[in-house]
Structure formats: C-alpha cells, structure tokens
Amino acid sequence: MTNETSYREKGRALFLAALMVMSVVAMSAAFAGAAAANHSEETTITATDGSGDRAYQGQNVTAEGVSPLNTDNNTVDLYSGDYDSDDDAEWIREVDVDTDNNNKVTIETDNLESGTYSIVQDGATLTFSVRVQDLSADFEWCRHEPRG
Structure with a gap:
C-alpha cells in the first residue's frame, strides 16, 4: 500500500x-x-394602569388611550429615563398621538439606546425599557493532516 x-x-x-x-x-x-x-413584534403599554413594559431595539412600542400633552398638535413628550423619579431624565422628541385610533402612540425604537424611557402625557407618565440584543461568535478552523 x-x-x-x-x-x-x-x-x-x-x-x-x-x-x-x-x-x-x-x-x-x-x-x-x-x-x-x-x-x-409590538409591545403594548396600557395607558390606564401606567404599567411599564419592555421592548427590544427595533420593535415598536405602542400605548393606547394616551391623553395629549399638547392639544394644539396632539403630541406627547418622549424622555430618556424615568420622568417621575429621575431628575436627569432627558427630553428626546415629541411624538404624535393618533386621535383617530383610540389616542394611540407608536414609538420606533430603532435609534434608542438600552435603558428606560418615559411617555409624558397630560396627567400621567408611562415608562418602558428598551434592551439591545447582541450576538457574537468565533469559529476556529482546523486542518487535518494525513498520517504518514
């Protein structure tokens, strides 16, 4: 052989x-x-009980039954942090309230960092958290040498 x-x-x-x-x-x-x-997927926050919820970055967060803070243009404010208990909560932007659809607010989380956020409406604050998913993998290749 x-x-x-x-x-x-x-x-x-x-x-x-x-x-x-x-x-x-x-x-x-x-x-x-x-x-x-x-x-x-969408994460729903109910405006009536003010309970928090969480979403992963890229999901839409929705809240129904929201009372607009600014009734002239039907908007609420979005803050980074818990607006009720965090003195460092930072205003991000105004978010439109869909008054034709049960006063629904939809927030896209694509550009939000991981953390707690607040929707400030007339009379109450709703909080939710955003989490970022990350996956990394390493592959190790080996080469088989023929036996001599």
Whole structure:
C-alpha cells in the first residue's frame, strides 16, 4: 500500500469541506432570519394602569388611550429615563398621538439606546425599557493532516 492519496479520498475530502462551509452559511442565515422575525413584534403599554413594559431595539412600542400633552398638535413628550423619579431624565422628541385610533402612540425604537424611557402625557407618565440584543461568535478552523 502506498502513501499516495487516491482521487476518491480527495473527492470525499472536498465534499466534506464544502458540506462544512455550507452548514456555516446556513447557520448564519438562520440567525439572521430569527432576528428579522423578532423585529416585527409590538409591545403594548396600557395607558390606564401606567404599567411599564419592555421592548427590544427595533420593535415598536405602542400605548393606547394616551391623553395629549399638547392639544394644539396632539403630541406627547418622549424622555430618556424615568420622568417621575429621575431628575436627569432627558427630553428626546415629541411624538404624535393618533386621535383617530383610540389616542394611540407608536414609538420606533430603532435609534434608542438600552435603558428606560418615559411617555409624558397630560396627567400621567408611562415608562418602558428598551434592551439591545447582541450576538457574537468565533469559529476556529482546523486542518487535518494525513498520517504518514
């Protein structure tokens, strides 16, 4: 028996290497698909009881039954931090209230950092939190050397 590798063994090695590369590509596509699927969910905060809720960055936060703070243009204020208990709560922007749809407020969280946020309306403050998901992975490749 010689130490030379046959075409059959080379073909098998090539096939297994291609199978390994394809499985890594398929796995990364599965992770991307799961992340994209989660972004379409909405978190609802009910304005009547003022309970907080949490959302992941990229989800929309909605609140129904909101009383506009500014009745001239039907808006509420969005603050970073808990407006009722945090003296350092920072105003971010005005958010429109959809008065035709049960006084609904929708906040996109794509550009919000991880933390607590407050919707300040006429008479009450609603709080919610945003969390950021992160995934990192390292792959280590090894090369099989033929035995001599």
